[in-house]
Amino acid sequence: MRRTTSVSETPGSEKPGSERSIGERPGNPSAGVATATRGTVATGGVEATGTGAVTTGGAATPTAPTYQQPHQPLLTVEALQTHFELRQWGFLRVGSVRAVDGVSFTLDHGESATIVGESGCGKSSLARTLLGLHRPTAGRVTFAGTDLATLRGRALKAYRAAVGYVQQDPYGALPPFMKIRRILEEPLIVHGVGTRRAREERIAAALEEVGLEPAHETWQKFPHQLSGGQQQRVVIARALLLRPKLIIADEPVSMLDASVRAEILELLRTIQRQHRLALLYITHDLSTVRHYAHRAMVMYAGRIVEQGPVERLLDRPHHPYTRALLAALVDPDAANAHQQRPIPAGEPPSLLHPPSGCRFHPRCPAIMVGRCEHFDPEEAHPRPGHRVACWLHSR
Amino acid sequence: MSAPALLEIADLRLSYRTESGAVRAVDGVNLELQRNEALVVLGESGCGKSSLAKTLLRLLPRNAVAPEGVVRLDGEDILGYSEERFRREVRWVRIALVMQAAMNALNPVIRVGEQVAEPLRIHRGWSRRRALERAAEAFSEVGIATDFLSRYPHELSGGMRQRAVIAMALVTEPDIVLLDEPTSALDVLTQAAIMNVLKRIKAERGMSFILITHDVATSSELADRVALMYAGQIVEEAAAERFFTAPAHPYSQMLMAAVPKLHQQQPPRPIPGRPPSLLDPPAGCRFAARCPQRIDRCSEAPPSTTLAPRHRSRCWLHAGGKR
Numbered sequence: 001m002r003r004t005t006s007v008s009e010t011p012g013s014e015k016p017g018s019e020r021s022i023g024e025r026p027g028n029p030s031a032g033v034a035t036a037t038r039g040t041v042a043t044g045g046v047e048a049t050g051t052g053a054v055t056t057g058g059a060a061t062p063t064a065p066t067y068q069q070p071h072q073p074l075l076t077v078e079a080l081q082t083h084f085e086l087r088q089w090g091f092l093r094v095g096s097v098r099a100v101d102g103v104s105f106t107l108d109h110g111e112s113a114t115i116v117g118e119s120g121c122g123k124s125s126l127a128r129t130l131l132g133l134h135r136p137t138a139g140r141v142t143f144a145g146t147d148l149a150t151l152r153g154r155a156l157k158a159y160r161a162a163v164g165y166v167q168q169d170p171y172g173a174l175p176p177f178m179k180i181r182r183i184l185e186e187p188l189i190v191h192g193v194g195t196r197r198a199r200e201e202r203i204a205a206a207l208e209e210v211g212l213e214p215a216h217e218t219w220q221k222f223p224h225q226l227s228g229g230q231q232q233r234v235v236i237a238r239a240l241l242l243r244p245k246l247i248i249a250d251e252p253v254s255m256l257d258a259s260v261r262a263e264i265l266e267l268l269r270t271i272q273r274q275h276r277l278a279l280l281y282i283t284h285d286l287s288t289v290r291h292y293a294h295r296a297m298v299m300y301a302g303r304i305v306e307q308g309p310v311e312r313l314l315d316r317p318h319h320p321y322t323r324a325l326l327a328a329l330v331d332p333d334a335a336n337a338h339q340q341r342p343i344p345a346g347e348p349p350s351l352l353h354p355p356s357g358c359r360f361h362p363r364c365p366a367i368m369v370g371r372c373e374h375f376d377p378e379e380a381h382p383r384p385g386h387r388v389a390c391w392l393h394s395r
Numbered sequence: 396m397s398a399p400a401l402l403e404i405a406d407l408r409l410s411y412r413t414e415s416g417a418v419r420a421v422d423g424v425n426l427e428l429q430r431n432e433a434l435v436v437l438g439e440s441g442c443g444k445s446s447l448a449k450t451l452l453r454l455l456p457r458n459a460v461a462p463e464g465v466v467r468l469d470g471e472d473i474l475g476y477s478e479e480r481f482r483r484e485v486r487w488v489r490i491a492l493v494m495q496a497a498m499n500a501l502n503p504v505i506r507v508g509e510q511v512a513e514p515l516r517i518h519r520g521w522s523r524r525r526a527l528e529r530a531a532e533a534f535s536e537v538g539i540a541t542d543f544l545s546r547y548p549h550e551l552s553g554g555m556r557q558r559a560v561i562a563m564a565l566v567t568e569p570d571i572v573l574l575d576e577p578t579s580a581l582d583v584l585t586q587a588a589i590m591n592v593l594k595r596i597k598a599e600r601g602m603s604f605i606l607i608t609h610d611v612a613t614s615s616e617l618a619d620r621v622a623l624m625y626a627g628q629i630v631e632e633a634a635a636e637r638f639f640t641a642p643a644h645p646y647s648q649m650l651m652a653a654v655p656k657l658h659q660q661q662p663p664r665p666i667p668g669r670p671p672s673l674l675d676p677p678a679g680c681r682f683a684a685r686c687p688q689r690i691d692r693c694s695e696a697p698p699s700t701t702l703a704p705r706h707r708s709r710c711w712l713h714a715g716g717k718r
Contacts (some may be wrong), residue, residue, distance in 0.1 A: 028465055051417045258650070258653065258654050259650055259665065260439075261664035262662075265663075266665055285583065287655045287656060289658070328583050330612050330613075330615060330616060331615075332654065333639055334634075334636040334639050336616045337594065340594065343584055343591065343615075346589050347554065
């Protein structure tokens with residue numbers, strides 16, 4: 001029966017009692033006006049996004065206001081929910097997959113954060129919601145002071161230029177029948193960047209920046225003529241072309257060899273520092289986060305269960321799930337072969353029917369019966385900046 | 396020295412015919428595997444490690460040139476076997492394979508139990524009933540509830556499918572299980588759970604494993620011995636303790652430094668450069684172009700040198716002056 005179900009997005013699908021649900025339905029044309037009450041933004045334009053002198057229209061609204069307030073984060077995510085409606089035979093509602101279910105965090109200008117979680121925990125849905133590819137069911141995403149749901153037309157286009165995306169599978173992300181040059185020129189044409197010559201210069205600069213010199217040789221090639229690491233460099237170059245403020249990298253190295261992983265992560269870090277970009281690095285592999293992010297967020301079953309500075313999270317994890325993830329990871333050591341690793345029983349829950357209370361309770365080795373399975377854990381703050389959603393710590 | 400090896404590979408060579416010439420994927424590999432030993436073949440993608448696995452099981456594509464060299468299983472050269480004899484006596488009877496992304500290779504329209512039981516019905520001629528009973532045992536061995544026997548592959552999670560494929564490799568009780576990147580598409584916890592299963596089976600059943608992977612950290616979960624492959628050749632072969640703490644070959648050392656580690660304070664150091672093309676590999680040491688310890692001698696091919704019992708390295712630094 002279930003086999004005939006199909007997935008469709010549910011913009012604004014009702015969720016009674018969803019916490020802090022912030023009014024707008026993304027499809028509502030009046031939403032733009034409604035959110036302007038937040039004060040800083042009057043017109044729905046994202047800042048010109050530094051597309052620079054060569055920008056000839058498209059991106060920038062000449063009257064775009066400056067809304068750089070002193071301590072305003074670049075990205076604010078509040079109680080975000082992205083649910084996908086499951087329908088049977090295309091019309092019978094079966095339920096919703098609650099891929100992102102109440103996620104809140106902020107990201108500052110030039111800050112790099114990582115989201116860690118297993119497959120199916122909703123981390124890619126979160127990324128795609130932030131990219132504007134899924135509409136949030138509830139909650140709000142604010143980018144440089146502007147509510148994402150209010151963006152239309154040019155402002156939306158400008159937002160897309162301001163947020164670069166690095167996909168997981170570089171080969172799948174590059175059209176196989178186009179030469180690199182054509183692939184990289186496309187976004188520049190779409191966003192109306194200058195003359196052919198200006199575009200070429202920018203492509204060459206981007207290719208050089210990701211270490212694919214000489215550019216005029218690289219851009220003659222087709223994606224299959226490049227190695228996996230080189231392909232991922234092209235994807236990164238493409239994400240940089242429109243001079244974004246934020247790069248979202250969804251598992252950028254999971255398809256690559258161990259020795260190439262370090263290279264690509266190093267490249268992302270260098271670029272992030274040089275351009276003072278914000279970076280959201282999404283991964284399932286905690287061993288790759290220490291040197292490449294300031295802050296880490298651990299996601300489980302659609303929610304962030306723990307977040308804090310990377311070092312603190314890795315060295316003093318508080319949530320039982322974070323601890324389990326860290327205990328499952330090994331550094332190369334011959335002794336590993338002779339010991340069983342402690343693994344929490346069971347598998348991640350279905351997001352169609354997530355467990356009540358704390359979502360980790362069915363697998364949690366430290367479950368407090370009578371509390372964890374009934375009540376959503378309150379967030380505890382063991383230290384400033386370190387937040388844990390677990391009853392062990394909130395009492 | 397020790398007991399005769401269960402599997403002995405000597406000077407194995409395999410190439411593929413392509414439009415641009417012969418690709419020498421496996422180029423003179425020597426290895427040996429003892430009983431109840433787990434050997435890890437480590438290497439970056441394109442180094443020929445999967446070709447090595449395919450050669451051992453004779454699952455080669457059409458453009459492969461017949462392999463040269465010697466592969467002895469319990470002293471018998473199985474490379475010389477006819478196709479039919481190999482199928483009857485070796486493949487899945489004595490050497491079973493867990494392929495890369497095997498969890499997606501299950502037939503979607505046949506119940507999982509039937510698929511796991513199939514090798515027994517074919518190779519041993521067992522009745523369906525008896526084979527299914529054995530499949531149920533294999534299921535519990537790898538930690539899947541036996542009621543999943545009658546499910547279809549899509550009803551199982553990725554981790555469970557991978558366990559089912561491992562069960563399929565175990566049912567015929569082969570001497571050697573060859574695992575080609577068995578966990579690379581899985582999550583950390585699932586990965587660790589599957590490695591737990593393999594460790595337990597190795598301890599309980601005394602099976603031998605060849606694990607082929609690019610993931611250094613995961614490889615240490617099973618390895619007794621490590622063979623590092625680069626551009627079609629084994630550059631170092633050593634006991635796991637030795638390899639993970641004090642590798643000898645410059646490539647081994649750089650690879651260990653390039654691996655992101657959870658508890659390491661300094662960031663990983665990438666290895667500059669790329670592996671050479673297998674179409675036209677350099678005449679000398681294949682790692683020379685990327686090697687910081689390169690000497691003049693490196694333009695000649697280094698011999699494989701024994702540094703200690705069962706510890707070999709293919710590097711002029713260790714071969715010294717002798718040829």
